[in-house]
Amino acid sequence: TQLLEQSPQFLSIQEGENLTVYCNSSSVFSSLQWYRQEPGEGPVLLVTVVTGGEVKKLKRLTFQFGDARKDSSLHITAAQPGDTGLYLCAANAGGTSYGKLTFGQGTILTVHP
Amino acid sequence: NAGVTQTPKFQVLKTGQSMTLQCAQDMNHNSMYWYRQDPGMGLRLIYYSASEGTTDKGEVPNGYNVSRLNKREFSLRLESAAPSQTSVYFCASSPRTVYEQYFGPGTRLTVT
Numbered sequence: 001t002q003l004l005e006q007s008p009q010f011l012s013i014q015e016g017e018n019l020t021v022y023c024n025s026s027s028v029f030s031s032l033q034w035y036r037q038e039p040g041e042g043p044v045l046l047v048t049v050v051t052g053g054e055v056k057k058l059k060r061l062t063f064q065f066g067d068a069r070k071d072s073s074l075h076i077t078a079a080q081p082g083d084t085g086l087y088l089c090a091a092n093a094g095g096t097s098y099g100k101l102t103f104g105q106g107t108i109l110t111v112h113p
Numbered sequence: 114n115a116g117v118t119q120t121p122k123f124q125v126l127k128t129g130q131s132m133t134l135q136c137a138q139d140m141n142h143n144s145m146y147w148y149r150q151d152p153g154m155g156l157r158l159i160y161y162s163a164s165e166g167t168t169d170k171g172e173v174p175n176g177y178n179v180s181r182l183n184k185r186e187f188s189l190r191l192e193s194a195a196p197s198q199t200s201v202y203f204c205a206s207s208p209r210t211v212y213e214q215y216f217g218p219g220t221r222l223t224v225t
Contacts, residue, residue: 009153031212042117042203042216043156088155100171101146101214103155
């Protein structure tokens with residue numbers, strides 16, 4: 001079973017600060033996704049990265065996939081209270097694991113006004 | 114489009130009781146999934162169905178059974194509920210078996 005380690009597990013910051021969340025593994029993945037989940041709801045996909053070294057931007061969010069496709073980061077610039085939520089990375093190993101996603105344990109982000 | 118719908122939203126069971134969680138999607142997706150979410154453990158895959166007529170075990174299948182009734186519906190059954198199955202259960206669907214998944218709102222299950 002591939003493991004995805006997310007850090008930090010909790011993050012509490014003030015509005016306007018920048019932050020980075022990390023997702024690391026010893027396994028190589030064919031693709032990696034980031035989801036955001038609000039209380040009482042299901043996760044919502046933010047981005048999928050598939051190429052080593054790939055960088056994607058979604059407004060104030062920047063996602064990077066490591067060159068070796070073993071790790072990823074999510075950077076938020078000038079965080080806002082609306083960014084509060086649980087951020088999950090998820091990866092697919094491909095091959096015999098085709099169709100199965102492995103999720104990290106999540107990072108709970110709280111942005112204070 | 115309703116996306117992925119799940120019923121019920123909340124359920125309390127006594128140990129040993131059985132129940133079926135229902136999931137339906139209206140996006141014509143081929144693949145469907147059942148996850149459980151526990152504090153500090155992210156989402157763990159219980160079972161998945163890559164296409165209509167097929168089902169496969171995920172990471173934590175013990176104590177559960179599934180049925181892919183048709184392309185739209187994928188149900189999860191607990192035959193004899195145990196307190197360890199207290200969790201939030203999410204159904205998801207995907208147009209492909211590798212990329213993006215779309216989640217339902219979840220079922221919060223408590224087994225006493």
